[in-house]
Amino acid sequence: MKSDFPLFPEQASTVAGSVDTLYITLxxxxxxxxxxxxxxxxxxxxxxxRRPDNELAxxxxxxMALELAWTIIPGIIFIGIFVWGAWVFFRIQRPPDNAxxxxxxxxxxxxxxxxxxxxxxINTLHVPVNRPVKITMASEDxxxxxxxxxxxxxxxxxxxxxxxxxxxATKTGQFHIFCAEYCGTEHSKMIGSVIVMDPRExxxxxxxxxxxxxxxxxxxVFQKFACNTCHTGDATxxxxxxxxxxxxxxxxxxxxxxxxxxxxxxxxILNPQAxxxxxxxxxxxxxxxxxxxxxxxKLLAYLKSLTPPQPQSRPLAPESPxxxxxxxxxxxxxxxTASPVNQGNQP
Amino acid sequence: xxxxxLHDVRFSEPPRTRNYLNVDxxxxxxxxxxxxxxxGILYLIxxxxxxxxxxxxxxxxxxxxxxxxxxxxxxxTYNKFFTLHGIVMIFFFLIPAIPGALGNFIxxxxxxxxxxxxxxxxxxxxxxxxxxxxFGVYVxxxxxxxxxxxxxxxxxxxYSNTKVFATTLGAFITGFSSILTGLNFIVTxxxxxxxxxxxxxxxxxxxxxxxxxxxxxxxxxxxxxxxxLLMVERTLGVGIFDPTIGGDPVLYQHLFWFYSHPAVYIMxxxxxxxxxxxxxxxxxxxxxxxxxxxxxSLAIAFLSFLxxxxxxxxxxxxxxxxxxxxxxxxLVAVPSAIKIFNWTATMYHASVSxxxxxxxxxxxxxxxxxxxVTGLFLGALGxxxxxxxxxxxxxxFHYIMVGGTVMAYxxxxxxxxxxxxxxxxxxxxxxxxALLVFVGFNxxxxxxxxxxxxGMPRRYHAYAPEFQVLNVLSTAGATVLAVxxxxxxxxxxxxxxxxxxxxxxxxxxxxxxxxxxxxPPLENFHETPVVTWEAYDYPAFLKAxxxxxxx
Ligand code: HEM
Ligand SMILES: [Cu+2]
Ligand SMILES: [Cu+2]
Numbered sequence: 083m084k085s086d087f088p089l090f091p092e093q094a095s096t097v098a099g100s101v102d103t104l105y106i107t108l109x110x111x112x113x114x115x116x117x118x119x120x121x122x123x124x125x126x127x128x129x130x131x132r133r134p135d136n137e138l139a140x141x142x143x144x145x146m147a148l149e150l151a152w153t154i155i156p157g158i159i160f161i162g163i164f165v166w167g168a169w170v171f172f173r174i175q176r177p178p179d180n181a182x183x184x185x186x187x188x189x190x191x192x193x194x195x196x197x198x199x200x201x202x203x204i205n206t207l208h209v210p211v212n213r214p215v216k217i218t219m220a221s222e223d224x225x226x227x228x229x230x231x232x233x234x235x236x237x238x239x240x241x242x243x244x245x246x247x248x249x250x251a252t253k254t255g256q257f258h259i260f261c262a263e264y265c266g267t268e269h270s271k272m273i274g275s276v277i278v279m280d281p282r283e284x285x286x287x288x289x290x291x292x293x294x295x296x297x298x299x300x301x302x303v304f305q306k307f308a309c310n311t312c313h314t315g316d317a318t319x320x321x322x323x324x325x326x327x328x329x330x331x332x333x334x335x336x337x338x339x340x341x342x343x344x345x346x347x348x349x350x351i352l353n354p355q356a357x358x359x360x361x362x363x364x365x366x367x368x369x370x371x372x373x374x375x376x377x378x379x380k381l382l383a384y385l386k387s388l389t390p391p392q393p394q395s396r397p398l399a400p401e402s403p404x405x406x407x408x409x410x411x412x413x414x415x416x417x418x419t420a421s422p423v424n425q426g427n428q429p
Numbered sequence: 430x431x432x433x434x435l436h437d438v439r440f441s442e443p444p445r446t447r448n449y450l451n452v453d454x455x456x457x458x459x460x461x462x463x464x465x466x467x468x469g470i471l472y473l474i475x476x477x478x479x480x481x482x483x484x485x486x487x488x489x490x491x492x493x494x495x496x497x498x499x500x501x502x503x504x505x506t507y508n509k510f511f512t513l514h515g516i517v518m519i520f521f522f523l524i525p526a527i528p529g530a531l532g533n534f535i536x537x538x539x540x541x542x543x544x545x546x547x548x549x550x551x552x553x554x555x556x557x558x559x560x561x562x563x564f565g566v567y568v569x570x571x572x573x574x575x576x577x578x579x580x581x582x583x584x585x586x587x588y589s590n591t592k593v594f595a596t597t598l599g600a601f602i603t604g605f606s607s608i609l610t611g612l613n614f615i616v617t618x619x620x621x622x623x624x625x626x627x628x629x630x631x632x633x634x635x636x637x638x639x640x641x642x643x644x645x646x647x648x649x650x651x652x653x654x655x656x657x658l659l660m661v662e663r664t665l666g667v668g669i670f671d672p673t674i675g676g677d678p679v680l681y682q683h684l685f686w687f688y689s690h691p692a693v694y695i696m697x698x699x700x701x702x703x704x705x706x707x708x709x710x711x712x713x714x715x716x717x718x719x720x721x722x723x724x725x726s727l728a729i730a731f732l733s734f735l736x737x738x739x740x741x742x743x744x745x746x747x748x749x750x751x752x753x754x755x756x757x758x759x760l761v762a763v764p765s766a767i768k769i770f771n772w773t774a775t776m777y778h779a780s781v782s783x784x785x786x787x788x789x790x791x792x793x794x795x796x797x798x799x800x801x802v803t804g805l806f807l808g809a810l811g812x813x814x815x816x817x818x819x820x821x822x823x824x825x826f827h828y829i830m831v832g833g834t835v836m837a838y839x840x841x842x843x844x845x846x847x848x849x850x851x852x853x854x855x856x857x858x859x860x861x862x863a864l865l866v867f868v869g870f871n872x873x874x875x876x877x878x879x880x881x882x883x884g885m886p887r888r889y890h891a892y893a894p895e896f897q898v899l900n901v902l903s904t905a906g907a908t909v910l911a912v913x914x915x916x917x918x919x920x921x922x923x924x925x926x927x928x929x930x931x932x933x934x935x936x937x938x939x940x941x942x943x944x945x946x947x948x949p950p951l952e953n954f955h956e957t958p959v960v961t962w963e964a965y966d967y968p969a970f971l972k973a974x975x976x977x978x979x980x
Pocket of ligand 3: 736737
């Protein structure tokens, strides 16, 4: 429950505890040192206050050992803080492989979330408890920053570039979402809630998706922009085969090798001339200004779904929820279950 | 015997001579002056005025934040107010305040020089400052600006429809005034020291100002470049920072902080300069670990250039660059810690006076320590992810810049007031306001650490109800703080007319500025001083003063 005088936000993620532990340790250590300094200042100020018999102070030659001690000891302590902080940071930054994928778009002044199963929400995000969730996000305009205080994670959302963050909620309930980077007039209204549900309720909630999975929506975008005229899926076509591209290394005509991550794919769509895959001509037109941020995320989900399925990277809960979705009437083409070949060949 | 000598020095009333204040009374004798002391006073008046302008915006923000709803100001007005508060306080107060007002006045005298190396350039620097400030005031009266003092792109270049161009132009011009001041200080320190005043006899004030000037000269041009790029993109639409036209928004953040992190040391090193002088004067003792304190200023100047990306830990820099910048941020805290320890140790077996400047010094040590250790929290990556862009950061830098720099500014003004004006301020009123400032400050800003950790983002016009209690405390504190800042305005002006006359050396302090009359003559010294004593060497200084007992 929310008290009137809270000292901590709720601890509702796997990393919250380790952030708070470091924080409390620092409060205690630095608090103790600060206290010692203040006590020394006050004690000296009173003990050695100016009196007629000490109009002039006694000169003391500073011992070198003392100077070195208070240079080196704090230095060591500070480096210790650095190491601990970096260790926590690694936990915060590195998403586990089996995370549930969610896509987010920030714009003045709202958050839009898209789920792999096709649900879209504004300023509200539903996630299951005890399950890592990875958010891939971009901004449609200025820099925003997505912050979940109760999860102790935050990440700037940049225009024209994908950023990712992840968390694993440990408590069901409703928690704040804030935009942390100033973004204009209604910055303080760019807020919302994350609703952490137990897996069963979450599955029920997911079942409400009317528009088909994000990947299948992406497939429609793929067709709408006629990407398939060149990317036919045939190795001899004018455009490279996209199935299995995501996460793979790509050889460029420049001789460099890059990993086809989210930002590479994004750039290949919006600024195709920037990097040309070796063996192909620079003939792809740019889609800058034609594809919206949300459609880009759909395309991304679609291209990722073309990857040969791996057992750990299923975006849905372990107890094969695809059947669950099907039985509740959602479309059957969940990205994890449909085989890439099938998807690629759909008319 | 010694106390007898001190008494002589403190109260020997110099015969009324011509001094820099009474040589001429005309308006142009001020506006066209080349005297570093008069230019110092021009700065003193301008920066203090800007301080109250910035303070007005702060106070309005605190009133708005009394309630969670955004009810007093509109969102746009609130956003403009925090932007203007930041810009006025940083560019027009904190950066120029101590170097411009106190540095200009005192530094040449401390060196035993007649003036700075380039008096005309010094006057030019004040005019550049003033032109920049006029741009600032123009923006304020014609509708304001809402980008935050950080001008992050692409918001500032493509989305804001407020007066961004005029504001950045103002900041750009003011930057040159800093550069000219820095140039003057460096050359003067190298070339114009009195006979006998070797580098290691320099007051620590000079060391710190020197380090500040180095940072100013190296970093400010980067700000100028960054602001020009910003203006070019905004007016001509050339894609530099806006990704939709081919730019990179994070590049802006790198460039901005490459200046602005060193700039935080442009703001704090002069404060450390003042504190070192006041500690020595009000403990009547050589600053403990003189060489360590002196070198720590240079270490700060150097390291301050290596930590800028700690403002970008969640902006998308790689894991490894985050690690490097976190590590460097920890190192930059060491020289600050050295200073705190040495100042505290100076008080050991000292003759500590409880006069106002010393009260500010004690306040400074208390507050700067909190500001510094919370910098460690921010430098620790795992914590920064959570508290970045929250009230925790707001509180951290106010502890440094208000608890540090403003406290030191007030300490310095009280300390050198008798030298500048020839009059004493009323001690008890001054003590009262120092106390109000200390209490008010803590009440204002301590709750912000908590509310930031609990989850209140910065730059929020309206906030979640559970943050209210802490915000009300903060606003209450701001009221006390406001009284603490207004009181000195009243009694200092009063003292110009009714204050007790000050002798040459009312504190019994060591330093060339106390070896000349109060106020000093136009040429600073009646005869060129020769320095025979080490820095802060009380017995030797007093002996030298007795021998050359000037008339
Ligand atoms: C003791 C050494 C210090 C360390 C390790 C340190 C560390 C940091 C870090 C990591 C941040 C970024 C926080 C964030 O935005 O997430 C920060 C912010 C800031 N610090 Fe410090 N700091 C120190 C001293 C100072 C000093 C001496 C000053 C000023 C004179 C200062 C002024 C600021 C300002 C103005 C900001 C916030 C800027 C903004 O975001 O608007 N800091 N500090
Ligand atoms: Cu925002
Ligand atoms: Cu910094």
